[in-house]
Amino acid sequence: MTGFRYRDVNAAPRAAFLYPRLAIGLLLSLGLAACEPTPMPGPVAQPPVAKGPPRSIGDVQGPAARSPYEGQTVTVQGVVTGNFVSGLEGFFMQDASGAEDGDRATSDGLFVSWKRDAQPKVRRGERLSVTGRVVELGARAPTLTALVDARIEVLGRAAVQATTLSRAPARAADWEALEGMWLRLPGPLVISGNANLSRFGELHMAFGERLRAPTDIASPGAKAQAVEDENRRRGLIIDDARGSEYPNRLWFLDPPLSNENPLRAGSLVYGVEGVLDARHGSWRLQLTEKLGRIEQAPRPAMPVLPKGLRLVSYNLGNLFNGNGRGGGFPTERGASSRQEYQRQRDKHVAVLAALQPDIAALSEVENEPLDERSALGDLVAALNRALGEAGDYRAVVGDSPGGPIQVALIYRAGRVGVEGEAVTLTTGPFAHGSRPPLAQGFIDFPSGRQLTVVANHFKSKGSCPESGNGEAGDLDAADGQGCWNAKRVASARALDLWMKSDPTGIDTPHRVLLGDFNAYTREDPLRLLRSLGWRDALPIRGEDLRHHSFVFNGQAGSLDHALVSPSLAGAITAALVWQINSDEAEVFDYNLERRPADLYRAEPFATSDHDPLVMVLDLERAAQ
Template sequence: MTGCDSPTAQPGIANSPRNLGQLQGNGARSEFEGQRLQIQGVVTGNFVKALGGFYLQDAVGEEDGDPATSDALFVAWPRDAQPTVRRGDRVHVNAVVREVGSGEQTQTQLQDAQIEVLGRAAAKAVVLSAPPANAADWERFENMWVRIDSPLSVTGNDGLLRYGELSVAFGTRLTAPTEAHPPGPEARALQADNARRSLTLDDARRSEYPEKLWFLPAVPSAEEPLRAGSLLSGVEGVLESRPWGWALQLTEALHVQSQAPRPAPPAPPNGLRVASFNVLNYFNGNGRGGDFPTERGARTAAELQRQRGKIITAITALQADIVALLEIENDGDGKHSAIAELVAALNQSLGDAGDYDWVRVGKDSGSDAIRVALIYRRQNVQMLGEPAVLKAAPFDDLHRVPLAQTFASTKNLQAFTVIANHWKSKGGCEEAEVAIAIRVTVRGAGMRRAWRQPVHWTVGSQATRRQQAMRAIW
């Protein structure tokens, strides 16, 4: 009895599951995949409006008793379908078992369902105070109601305002494996530990840029930013499988137990200060207030103004004499270009102290929509000679064009060269993954030597601050 057109399985036949735990099984996929069957359970999360379905879990006392199996699954149910369900309803479902997703990380669902609300009942939350021993062991809690009774550390908030998501971890913040160890067994062990400790907390909404974050006591602000390292408690929701890991679709609001303090900025050096800053796709339309939305950046002039203001505030706080900028629009150096407009706005905000200029590269900045740039303070440094760019292979189409410029301090005329780099993403490219694997195998010993050698000649890179990154890939 397999396939989409298999006949209806009636209660009592040999292979009809007694409960949701048996339906799920202890493997990555249900043995009932493709079959239509009948089952009962308790609604633990009603996400019909947001996610197009609800989560169903075995009632208390009806679990299969096997700790290796999940006792819950997701039931696809259209938003306007009848009957409506609510959390705590006992529901009878007649549906087809499907595995949704690709590869090994799929979610067991019931689709093409017919449901009947039988009354009210209780399900029991899985209470966790520590993560599973291995990342794969999260599978046993797939679709289940999970309550975490230990604090979780915020590890990433970049998706919070857009997707209503927070990256968190049991224990302390995560460390990039090759930041702590050379490539090898220790780094792989740390990578595995990071995977088992990691979770995404989701607001159970599919819309972008939510008007409010219902699960937080307040929207993060400059005063209360919910920085990485902040501690959260009261975490409760339904566990969902995703291609890159596991997420909790939250059912209760979170408690911010503590805000991670902002480290004090380092004291300004006696000499010059050089910094790098990613302006995150700074596109200024036509430079005269029009041509929005832009190719990659602001969708409106108002969004550009907000983005510009935040960038200027950050660059001003850097107190840097030279700043390498990443992801600025590659539209030349003219009066209405993105770099010209940004530097003009920066100087205007500084008043009489505004003396920033930028290194002009003309048409040698490559063919990508974004580029790197160098801005500098004329009262503290001066350019020596012309800028240099590297456009030879592999920088011709596998890299954003690096930019080098020699400067001299206006105080002692000591010369030095700054190189701005922005490594292009290697994700989503099977050819690159194979090539990198081959080069890592061939150059393993060299990588380990290079990993220990610090870089003294480049800024503005989005890779690790170690020379190994360049040697390993190129």
Template sequence: MRHLPLLIAPLLLTACTPPVADTANAAPSDGAAAGSVSIAQVQGSGERSPLEGRVVTVEAVVAFPFGGLGGVFLQSETPDDDPATSEGLFLARPADAQPRLRQGDRVRATGTVVEAGEGSATLTTLEPTAVEFLGRGGKPTTLVLETAPAAASDWERYEGMRLAIATPLTVTGNDALGRYGELLVSFGGRLFAPTELAPPGAAALAIAAENARLMLRLDDGRRAQDPGTPWFLSTGQDDAHPLRVGSTLHGVAGVLDQRFGSYRLQLTEEIARVEQVPRPPAPDVQGDRRIAGFNLLNLFNGDGRGGGFPTARGAASQADYQRQQAKLVATVQALQPDLAALMELENDGFGPRSSLAQFVAALNAAGPHSDWRFVDAGDGPGNNPIRVGLIYRASRFTPVGRPATLADGPFRDRSRAPLAQAFRAGNGPVFVVAANHFKSKGGCDEATGGDADSGDGQACFNATRVESAERLHAWLATDPTGTKPVGHLVIGDLNAHAQEDPLRLLRAKGWQDAFALAKLERPYSFVFAGLSARLDHALLDPGLAPRLRGAAEWHANADEAGLFDYRADPDGDPWRASDHDPLLIGLDLAR
């Protein structure tokens, strides 16, 4: 859980400090005598204070009181001449402690220097035994930053200080906005996952270091979860002001904090101006047939009769499920595909009460087309709680032969079993679509051997994904549908970025990236931890690649905040219908 209090002595958080205290008799720590020092001396030039564990006395001005964070930030009125040492310090105290401190108050504080937090991401903190009010009228300096620091570690030199960012910041992650009142922002535009742009290893790690330098977390100055409408957005957050990833912020100011594993700017005033990125219309692609790929974010329908909630995944109630399905139906309507590969369907058979059957029924009922059908694989595919599926319009595609699945090797219990079906469009040739969903990057505690995170940027279970790619390629080469197709399309959530081993392996074996063929610049379908990348791919073999006419992603989901998902949004619109963006490709297949 993210918003836990800093690791400060419980006794401190409940004690009331007298209005005036005699600091001369403060008890030394570990035999060290209390001494008057500057905040810069307390901070030092490294990650941890050189005076950690010592009792010290500092005189400073209140830079900003954050009762919601369990203390106030102090700042020296007269900085030293060393730019590597911060002039700010966190003074831990409960909101009702006396004397009540306001911005600009001058104080003398005596206490023990501690590093609050875990690991190396700690906040230099003074746990006070005495706080004396010296007067009002102090003016803490605000340091103006024009650019990001030279290295991520250089944020340490600003810890506890008032900062104003004089350059626009780009929203690069908004997934924690509703839950914790946090935004990930960056200097210089959207940030991408390293292995989307470079092979794993040294090149990817260099991008990771640059991302860390450029990224900063904005916070609302509170520890409470689910804070409601962010106070620092003058317009609030609604359909007209969704604060999508890519939006630009001007006039950001606050105090630099370090807790919960990262530096963060605790905002002290509303953001002066927000340039909202508009929501994009559904894409169009050339070609006589359109094929979509879409991760449905755990579409579970309970028992299929309005009960059985909460489900193992997905919706917690029938009302949630209906809102979720309405958003997904709206997405398909807007994309206007003729065929779609679906991921994260409940693996509950193919009867009328199955999640897949009811989704297709909802599509047909919503219109404008009523000829949607689904591929019935008989059993499974696979025994995972979620599965892949294929749906198509009967007036646009005709299935040829029987579907085929693969449930051996990594598809037995990690990657979801792929589903392959041959189709024909009009008088065109037979071709095969293979829907896929490889093992995710989550659950690393269970990863062993080659699946353990090697630190090269590909996270855990990379070995399973590589084996999945190998098996999938070999399986399709055997013509599992028995239809002698002219070519194959591999489409779905491969849980690997474009430059990771599974995708590099498939390209080496002749598979061609639809988005590279379409010359799209820096495509992405997912945003995680402030980094954009692709998990969802469309790959064509040499028999099908010449028929590609276009490829697009609809950024209706990944850039949207969680406020607009089905749990909170009753509108039934496509925004944040899933956490993955759907992809759409156009091919000439009817002749």
């Protein structure tokens, strides 16, 4: 993991956001009347008194981000389009004829806060007169214009038209004119992220291509902000209209999630219908119908690789094995039981057995001495058992004082041999923050060439420092690079100087940096390393720069990198990312908690939150 999140936490609990998340029953479909028992009526609050004549919903919404009537009490009329009282403690209503104020720049929909046990009950298609106080719900933009402390009068029934949206608005700000409105999206929309699918019933969607992490394709600052603005224009979250976490079923999926229908990021969805909501700082469509046709993105097969020295960078997603004797769970990170650990380990074995790297740089390994009871020792033993006679892997760790995790190297003893001792750098930025890098010299038996391989894991973007602590550049500069950028830049500079000092003492110009740098491709640490002469393996091979190894907040990018010294640039015969993890929903991982169905398989999918990066070298081509 990268510090963005830990084992089963993709976002802060909903209770930390604007709306409290309650443990409640299933969402009532808009097309159905409420079917729960009628509660006893509670105390009746004094009704608000509206000032002035009734207003159209468009008037109340206004053309700006916030209502011109904020704080005032108004009366509006409209038709219920989304009854989310059970799930979201409120409902949406919309002008019956549409655009009653004659202004298409203003929304014709409005949210009304209404408790589940409040009277009268509201139903889809009812025409209501509602008097309430205008507020803007939300701590950060976009906010949701709403009526609170409302009094409702049912006037009868009426029809209302849904708005068809075949393409994204022209500008990100134009979503405001659709706030609270009933929308139909014929599609296709692409699933850009599914990290919160099983927890919150959410999917990140996009019109057109998938959303990219801005600093993976653009320089930090104004250029990255332009990409972020475009992401906000094209992106939309679809939500299950429920407030509970880890629902027993995802009612809007038919067929349900399965290994045959995994709903990977990259899948296409046709036919989406719901009401546009502003919640938790993003635009989202609260679904009123099941999703239509879905074109499932296939799970990728193991790539065909040329012959040569095969190197892999792989983040294990916090591999902890308790006390190594079957107890000691839950651990500080990773698995919470022995069974979970075994499931996690077996998934990693499936990945490594498929890739069969000659050398692999691993990150997020439990920081402990290496022996048969350690998490790394147990992983290597399980890998060797799975490969049978071909199982000749050995592990290398270094001196990594402090911190719960470390980096490590594993290698095939029949393919490469170690040269000298493993060394780590524990000073400067690696004394605290970035994990100490681990360097080991190797000899490639077929070619007789030597090289130094370094496993890396730089400081994450999360857990931002308090103002006044650390370097000024460690605070979030709002340029797209997140927190601790100065720490990662210092780590990159110190790593380069360390490599120039020949820490392994094998006197070879052939050097490889592998690992989770917690920096996207265009960010300062990677730009610094490239400026110092290090070569990025994937673009050398002419690979599409839109590859990714990680997805966060529905945006895909690469935090995992393979950089080589100039002498090895001509020796790279393959470099790619095997996207087995970042596009998967977490419901397929090793965890046992909060699962409506156990979809686990000991297969190389949903093994971590990072994808493994693979590079092949032909050392006969390396410069002398």
